[in-house]
Amino acid sequence: MAIDQVHDLQQVYRKVLHSMSRPGTISSLADNAKKVDFNLSCFHATFLSAMTFLDAEVTFHILSTEQQSLIDKISAYTSSKYAPINEADFIIILQEDTEESIQHAFAECKNGTLIDPQHSSIWIIESSTLSNSGELTLTGPGIQHEARLHTSLSSSLWQARNERTKEYPLGIDLIITDENAQVVCIPRTTTVEITGVS
Amino acid sequence: MKTNTHFAFFDEGSKKEIRRAIMKAVAIPGYQVPFASREMPIARGWGTGGLQITLSIIGKSDVLKVIDQGADESVNAVSIKKLVHETTGVELTEQTNKASVIQSRHRIPEVALTEDQIIVLQVPMPEPLRKVEASEYMTKRMHAEDDYSGVWLMLFEQIMKYGKTATSADHPVYVNGRYVMAPSPIPRFDNSKLHQSEALILLGAGREKKIYAVPPYTNVESLAFEDYPFSVEVFEGKHCHLCGSTDVFLDELIDPETGETIHQCNDTSYCIEQLNKKAEAEVQTSYA
The missing domain is CATH 3.40.50.11310 (Bacterial phosphonate metabolism protein PhnH)
Structure with a gap:
């Protein structure tokens, strides 16, 4: 069964919005992911997130250089244009991407200006299974006390992310997806502390 | 069409x-x-x-x-x-x-x-x-x-x-x-x-x-100053003339018949809920 561009994407949007307004809260897109019947080299949750946010008015970048067919498919399905890393509104990081290239992407991507902090990139980044028992302690708006999170991103990547969000309101907002169609969001306002070993 | x-x-x-x-x-x-x-x-x-x-x-x-x-x-x-x-x-x-x-x-x-x-x-x-x-x-x-x-x-x-x-x-x-x-x-x-x-x-x-x-x-x-702290509207001694609530935001109305000033809950669904609760309690006590 194909995904319903109206209702499935609305449901995905609300789940992602719920997670974005409550950093560390894991939402499941499993019901909608079941309907993804394309053969794609990314997680279903990554594809659904891209379908939800991309259209002809925004640009995206896929870090991997070996993913021309995924770029073509996302462009074809959403009418969104591919752009270099320093211009893209959405940056898609796949699981195969190397630590070094992601580090570079963190440094290069746009994180807004003081007058227009919304002119920043939103990352859709793949991780191995997400869980709420992990090495990260999250605090900030949307979190009552603190939240715990486990992702497969290394502590040096989190440091790179923290570096780019230091000058609030400048920053980048992350939508992290996993292979079980789960998503969790880390907006720029969240303080991410690496408290345990990953 | x-x-x-x-x-x-x-x-x-x-x-x-x-x-x-x-x-x-x-x-x-x-x-x-x-x-x-x-x-x-x-x-x-x-x-x-x-x-x-x-x-x-x-x-x-x-x-x-x-x-x-x-x-x-x-x-x-x-x-x-x-x-x-x-x-x-x-x-x-x-x-x-x-x-x-x-x-x-x-x-x-x-x-x-x-x-x-x-x-x-x-x-x-x-x-x-x-x-x-x-x-x-x-x-x-x-x-x-x-x-x-x-x-x-x-x-x-x-x-x-x-x-x-x-x-x-x-x-x-x-x-x-x-x-x-x-x-x-x-x-x-x-x-x-x-x-x-x-x-x-x-x-x-x-x-x-x-x-x-x-x-x-x-x-x-x-936003407020230290010597002029933020204050909210107070309805001290006033209550809703319909449901009797006191700790809510009240509208000031004039009774068209008596010309008196009366107060009423601004949140209509809250007011009705209170009235329904009262009615239910009354029914329970009178038929108990």
Whole structure:
């Protein structure tokens, strides 16, 4: 069964919005992911997130250089244009991407200006299974006390992310997806502390 | 000819653009994200900002409540409810705790909101600095530079003139310690409900083309001076003439027959709920 561009994407949007307004809260897109019947080299949750946010008015970048067919498919399905890393509104990081290239992407991507902090990139980044028992302690708006999170991103990547969000309101907002169609969001306002070993 | 409208009135492209603006608004609490406000079948200034947010987020399983200055049955609320219902088929409710999306003009309901709810507020003037600076470019720069002296001066001048801050409604707030935000013309009584709210708060200004948000569990502080602390409307010794509630926001009315001043709950669904509870208790005691 194909995904319903109206209702499935609305449901995905609300789940992602719920997670974005409550950093560390894991939402499941499993019901909608079941309907993804394309053969794609990314997680279903990554594809659904891209379908939800991309259209002809925004640009995206896929870090991997070996993913021309995924770029073509996302462009074809959403009418969104591919752009270099320093211009893209959405940056898609796949699981195969190397630590070094992601580090570079963190440094290069746009994180807004003081007058227009919304002119920043939103990352859709793949991780191995997400869980709420992990090495990260999250605090900030949307979190009552603190939240715990486990992702497969290394502590040096989190440091790179923290570096780019230091000058609030400048920053980048992350939508992290996993292979079980789960998503969790880390907006720029969240303080991410690496408290345990990953 | 009656055309069949698309689900939730908007085309998918419009929804996507508004949804992206909401995401950025949530990520930068209190910052006004510009968006391409659409022409709506209601006039600008009648809740088009709120309506555009509602239509962009609503889904088939949502339950919608719309209030206009506390009332579920006022013309504005009814028209908006009809439009959303006719284009989506969502269930409508008047009970605050049954709604998943609440669109409101100038009030936050008396009943505490929960984690599963989203409240959408209609905003006429999103820019708290507009009274002190007419240029949009300049106000954007002031926000960028964290320069809020203008809004402090405005409050100071009110104290000099009237002996107190005379904002009555739309009293400016600091969100997450960074942006000064217009909370929409809610009474000062409701300002505290923004602070560490359980529900997500989205604000939409259609005419001014801005969307902003207060995520849940976010610090929201009303602007005040040390020697002139923030104060809310007090209704000491007054109660609702219908249900008898005392700790709620009351409207002052004049009884057309006796000419006396009476007070009534502003939140109509809360008032009816209290009356129903009383009636139920009466029935139980009289037939017990």
